[in-house]
Amino acid sequence: MTDIDTTVNICGIEMKNPVTTASGTFGSGREFSDFVDINRIGAVTVKGVSSVPWKGNDSPRIAEVYGGMLNSVGLQNPGAKWFIENDIPFLKKYDTKIIVNICGHTIGEYCDIAEIMSDADVDMLELNISCPNVREGGIAFGTVAPMVEKVVKSVKKYCKKPLIVKLSPNVTDITEIAKAAVSGGADALSLINTLMGMKIDIKKRKPVLANKIGGFSGPAIKPVAVRMVYQVCKCVDVPVIGMGGIINSDDAIEFIMAGATMISVGTANFMNPKATTEIADGIEKFMYENNIKNLSEIRGIID
Amino acid sequence: MTDIDTTVNICGIEMKNPVTTASGTFGSGREFSDFVDINRIGAVTVKGVSSVPWKGNDSPRIAEVYGGMLNSVGLQNPGAKWFIENDIPFLKKYDTKIIVNICGHTIGEYCDIAEIMSDADVDMLELNISCPNVREGGIAFGTVAPMVEKVVKSVKKYCKKPLIVKLSPNVTDITEIAKAAVSGGADALSLINTLMGMKIDIKKRKPVLANKIGGFSGPAIKPVAVRMVYQVCKCVDVPVIGMGGIINSDDAIEFIMAGATMISVGTANFMNPKATTEIADGIEKFMYENNIKNLSEIRGIID
Amino acid sequence: MQKIIEMAEILENEEIQDSIFRMTLSLPEISRMAVSGQFINIYTGLGENILPRPISINEIDAIEGNIIVTYQVVGKGTDFFSKCPVGCELKVVGPLGNGFDLSKKYEKNIIVGGGIGIPPLVELCKHIEGRKFVFLGAKSKPIYEDDFRNLGAEVFICSDDGNTGMKGNVVELLNDIQPEGDMLFSCGPKIMLKYVSKWAAENNIPAQISLEERMACGIGACVGCTVKIQKKGDSDWQNLKVCKDGPVFMSDEVIWDD
Amino acid sequence: MQKIIEMAEILENEEIQDSIFRMTLSLPEISRMAVSGQFINIYTGLGENILPRPISINEIDAIEGNIIVTYQVVGKGTDFFSKCPVGCELKVVGPLGNGFDLSKKYEKNIIVGGGIGIPPLVELCKHIEGRKFVFLGAKSKPIYEDDFRNLGAEVFICSDDGNTGMKGNVVELLNDIQPEGDMLFSCGPKIMLKYVSKWAAENNIPAQISLEERMACGIGACVGCTVKIQKKGDSDWQNLKVCKDGPVFMSDEVIWDD
Numbered sequence A, B: 001m002t003d004i005d006t007t008v009n010i011c012g013i014e015m016k017n018p019v020t021t022a023s024g025t026f027g028s029g030r031e032f033s034d035f036v037d038i039n040r041i042g043a044v045t046v047k048g049v050s051s052v053p054w055k056g057n058d059s060p061r062i063a064e065v066y067g068g069m070l071n072s073v074g075l076q077n078p079g080a081k082w083f084i085e086n087d088i089p090f091l092k093k094y095d096t097k098i099i100v101n102i103c104g105h106t107i108g109e110y111c112d113i114a115e116i117m118s119d120a121d122v123d124m125l126e127l128n129i130s131c132p133n134v135r136e137g138g139i140a141f142g143t144v145a146p147m148v149e150k151v152v153k154s155v156k157k158y159c160k161k162p163l164i165v166k167l168s169p170n171v172t173d174i175t176e177i178a179k180a181a182v183s184g185g186a187d188a189l190s191l192i193n194t195l196m197g198m199k200i201d202i203k204k205r206k207p208v209l210a211n212k213i214g215g216f217s218g219p220a221i222k223p224v225a226v227r228m229v230y231q232v233c234k235c236v237d238v239p240v241i242g243m244g245g246i247i248n249s250d251d252a253i254e255f256i257m258a259g260a261t262m263i264s265v266g267t268a269n270f271m272n273p274k275a276t277t278e279i280a281d282g283i284e285k286f287m288y289e290n291n292i293k294n295l296s297e298i299r300g301i302i303d
Numbered sequence C, D: 001m002q003k004i005i006e007m008a009e010i011l012e013n014e015e016i017q018d019s020i021f022r023m024t025l026s027l028p029e030i031s032r033m034a035v036s037g038q039f040i041n042i043y044t045g046l047g048e049n050i051l052p053r054p055i056s057i058n059e060i061d062a063i064e065g066n067i068i069v070t071y072q073v074v075g076k077g078t079d080f081f082s083k084c085p086v087g088c089e090l091k092v093v094g095p096l097g098n099g100f101d102l103s104k105k106y107e108k109n110i111i112v113g114g115g116i117g118i119p120p121l122v123e124l125c126k127h128i129e130g131r132k133f134v135f136l137g138a139k140s141k142p143i144y145e146d147d148f149r150n151l152g153a154e155v156f157i158c159s160d161d162g163n164t165g166m167k168g169n170v171v172e173l174l175n176d177i178q179p180e181g182d183m184l185f186s187c188g189p190k191i192m193l194k195y196v197s198k199w200a201a202e203n204n205i206p207a208q209i210s211l212e213e214r215m216a217c218g219i220g221a222c223v224g225c226t227v228k229i230q231k232k233g234d235s236d237w238q239n240l241k242v243c244k245d246g247p248v249f250m251s252d253e254v255i256w257d258d
């Protein structure tokens, strides 16, 4: 397989393969290092980090649904300082790139964390303007085009690393939001974040999640994700990181054919702790069997 | 079980139970009459009917996805005349109510079919402003609030039956659309129609559907549907018909607890041709076991 | 025609060629009603695969109450079937579709089958009384060659790789043999059916061809499985349902898109 | 502690009480590493159920390389397990969580179990050297009463319906017996744990309680399974992970919401 080149390049950062992890599903990688060789992953996208620690929402935060799950973690995280002192040194032991997912309640908080992380030893930042579990404005940030443009523009001023903007699928027209993010200065886009969903426990007569509504992820959401990645790749020129329900390498190839440059493995990590590296292996096998030397040959091949 | 009252009333029409069929998944009932006793269904909602015959989209029109399916039928139907001459007489043999799902490409076409069906021997009309497979404006109709209000208002002038407006889930804020439909004069709302999804055949390197993008339905979409039904029921006063991924009576109860007055069985009919009557039986059993005399005791019980 | 839901016990499930399985299902009711050219919907019961799999009836044993199907493993559903042990039960809906039209008898019958389209032609062959010229093609070795011979047919074989019979496809084989016929029956890949239809038209032989399309309900309710058909005398084509109006259509009524 | 993925053959799977099953899994690696109070994640392999089911370790047989779990059928996943025949394989990840803290030995140990929370206390009981006062409650009949007796414990029983032992709950039983203890260990429904914790606090007995919460990963990555814990000396509570920081917590550190 020596003549196969699995590398991908996003904003000048070269990754050894197109596989990364979906923020919030892989911790900082440490928890999965018992199961997978982190050196085999193109980049690790870590869980959302904010400038100060966040406590997150009440439990229950997890509900299983048909072919997927709901979560209402609410971006609990120990804050930037803890992350810089603990998670970065851990990840630096591996030969992989680091993408930091950043979150905030306000534009000011977003700028703060972008500034802090710009000085940290990481490769790219991913701006999460789309978490449905943040109440204080998170929703509005990600679903109204002028707001998206404004947030991205503000964050760009403080951000010294390539900036990926992560889009919410809970919108009428994803292309409008994607274009707004690019106008604001996004160097790349990632999508989709979770759909908004709900599950009711009919015995207890109340929602399963303490937060009532949560973010829906897993294989069940894949058709929506593929559709949106396809639509967005047709209308913007920046690279796209595709995700939403990817559980095997065929799914990954589907997103690449829809136009994605990288793909993220999220909920699949809970279904199979080895999912990331198995998908990296599977992509290589697919390239080999189909005589594909470089993924650019099939990227966005769907008209 | 004599003291259990399963009847529900929508706009003065009394149904023997809250079970109806999701438009487009049950034909006119004839195809399923080998498997189920149509007398056991509260109402039959027939496939979309337009004033003149529609040819629909090219094949393939069906793709299976994880826990669901995509369709791009494109509202193929033999038109109002054929429907009135063939399907109504068939359904009239049964002791059930008839809800006619109506569609059009333009406001004029919507008004035409509403007028035609107002004179037919049916109980209610369901205005489908949300089919993602109609290109000539269908999308815009269902996803922009002022447009929704305008269409509904226009159709109301010609409609002499109670008018249900069926909402698309492919929107940023479903409550805004629901309120617009009610302002326009909707007597009831039904939701959700299909999500927009896509599947790529990675061997053939093209979308499975000839139409590329299709409507996503089945158990996989249930969390989105429950969430939207819940949100809508909290913000409007008209009765709501809930649907999206209902495959058993527990699912049906979940929608009723979220606030739905009736529930529709759609894709489940393909998974189990007896789904409708099994769900009607299951609801009765649930009421009996939980000592519920009338579904109003649990309807919208979730705060 | 009435359709029913039946739980089928698997009586046999054997790999007869690389990735092709022959499965005998106990279906007392459906087997009594079925005719050649019809199909059944088999459910996987897998949570991620919600739709039934349409599979043609290969043989009907109304006396024992069995239906035999022959399927190729191409995806999750058929893979699941191939792993079901004898004794296991599968949910089946059937019989579905209209079979071949055998209301008229013909002296000379041409039967053309390709790959996994061959199975329904076996049952068909049992019900044809005139001479039967059977043309079978496959990648490497068509299935059921001997079955056709045992049913008294004259059998001609071809394969893409030349492993069995003539090297080439069935249309080349037809051109080679130039059989005479009053009616042609065919089932196989769409591209093959298109050229077989062309051959039949050129030779003025009416042809009944069995089509496939992706399906949801299989019973005519979802309008998912349409093909463009222009009925004789009609000024325009219409989208007809493979599951209910077919799967067998007259070849000269089919509009070939691609 | 290292965690691994192992395919477990089911060696036994028996209904020991109405809807409660005892299952022996061959897990050579995990059984060598596991300690009492830990749990394992068992996958169903069903397409609609994507998440693993966390189940406590009931007994560890490191010599044979087996882990025994005891589970109640409450939904699809546990129903599936109950139908898996002996010989069938299940995917398991483990061992997960921190077990009970047995670094110190106590003279008098109180063990309180309720319902399906009883199983992990059996393995625990094997590793406690001092006196063991075991209080078990259930709807009608607590499981594993004899196992505790065989491990040398003094066992007290109650049931909601009075069918076995005292009629009432374990807190009433504790109040009735008024045992003395240097450490209390407990597992059971949340509401029981809350009142057991209260009882322990009133009686000045430190208590290790094993909590449950809905989980996705089970390994500390998703931050889905949190409980509010206020560590001694901390000025505020924090959301800690049941799967990684627990499932065993000191009862006086738990903030009870409802």
Ligand SMILES: Cc1cc2nc3c(=O)[nH]c(=O)nc-3n(C[C@H](O)[C@H](O)[C@H](O)COP(=O)(O)OP(=O)(O)OC[C@H]3O[C@@H](n4cnc5c(N)ncnc54)[C@H](O)[C@@H]3O)c2cc1C
Residues within 6 Å of the ligand: B063, B064, C039, C051, C052, C053, C054, C055, C056, C057, C069, C070, C071, C072, C073, C074, C075, C076, C077, C078, C079, C116, C119, C120, C211, C212, C213, C214, C215, C247
């Ligand atoms: C009327 C009819 C008769 C058929 N008879 C046979 C037969 O006798 N033997 C046989 O091996 N195959 C037959 N097929 C094709 C068979 O239905 C598909 O190969 C099978 O459904 C694939 O299922 P899967 O889960 O293995 O593949 P997947 O690719 O995982 O299936 C995914 C989805 O696509 C559908 N699908 C995939 N391929 C086809 C196809 N070629 N045609 C229609 N739907 C498809 C499946 O039903 C399912 O909904 C027939 C199809 C039709 C329509």
Ligand SMILES: Cc1cc2nc3c(=O)[nH]c(=O)nc-3n(C[C@H](O)[C@H](O)[C@H](O)COP(=O)(O)OP(=O)(O)OC[C@H]3O[C@@H](n4cnc5c(N)ncnc54)[C@H](O)[C@@H]3O)c2cc1C
Residues within 6 Å of the ligand: A063, A064, D039, D051, D052, D053, D054, D055, D056, D057, D069, D070, D071, D072, D073, D074, D075, D076, D077, D078, D079, D116, D119, D120, D211, D212, D213, D214, D215, D247
């Ligand atoms: C650390 C831990 C140890 C456990 N040990 C045992 C045990 O030894 N024996 C036993 O019978 N049960 C135990 N449980 C509870 C057990 O995990 C659930 O009963 C089981 O997951 C239900 O799955 P189901 O598919 O049958 O039910 P469903 O209700 O269909 O499950 C749906 C979803 O909810 C989750 N869920 C449902 N109930 C619970 C619950 N009580 N706690 C956490 N998640 C839940 C499931 O994991 C699944 O994701 C334990 C739970 C935890 C967290």
Ligand SMILES: Cc1cc2nc3c(=O)[nH]c(=O)nc-3n(C[C@H](O)[C@H](O)[C@H](O)COP(=O)(O)O)c2cc1C
Residues within 6 Å of the ligand: A022, A023, A024, A025, A047, A048, A049, A071, A073, A075, A101, A128, A131, A166, A192, A193, A194, A215, A216, A217, A218, A219, A221, A243, A244, A245, A246, A264, A265, A266, A267, A268, D216, D222, D224
């Ligand atoms: C438990 C959980 C936590 C998540 N946390 C974050 C987060 O912190 N930041 C973020 O941008 N996305 C977060 N997500 C969304 C995922 O990164 C991803 O966009 C989504 O789950 C869809 O992909 P999947 O279906 O492969 O999981 C989270 C998802 C899950 C399931």
Ligand SMILES: Cc1cc2nc3c(=O)[nH]c(=O)nc-3n(C[C@H](O)[C@H](O)[C@H](O)COP(=O)(O)O)c2cc1C
Residues within 6 Å of the ligand: B022, B023, B024, B025, B047, B048, B049, B071, B073, B075, B101, B128, B131, B166, B192, B193, B194, B215, B216, B217, B218, B219, B221, B243, B244, B245, B246, B264, B265, B266, B267, B268, C216, C222, C224
């Ligand atoms: C094959 C198919 C055809 C449909 N046709 C229509 C239609 O004609 N009019 C309409 O309003 N909705 C139509 N729908 C949408 C359904 O009525 C329903 O809103 C949707 O499928 C969600 O419910 P479900 O998940 O239970 O199927 C169709 C759905 C399917 C699967």
Ligand code: FES
Residues within 6 Å of the ligand: C214, C215, C216, C217, C218, C219, C220, C221, C222, C223, C224, C225, C226, C241, C242, C243, C244
């Ligand atoms: S498959 Fe539904 S109409 Fe043919």
Ligand code: FES
Residues within 6 Å of the ligand: D214, D215, D216, D217, D218, D219, D220, D221, D222, D223, D224, D225, D226, D241, D242, D243, D244
């Ligand atoms: S279940 Fe994921 S952190 Fe505990």
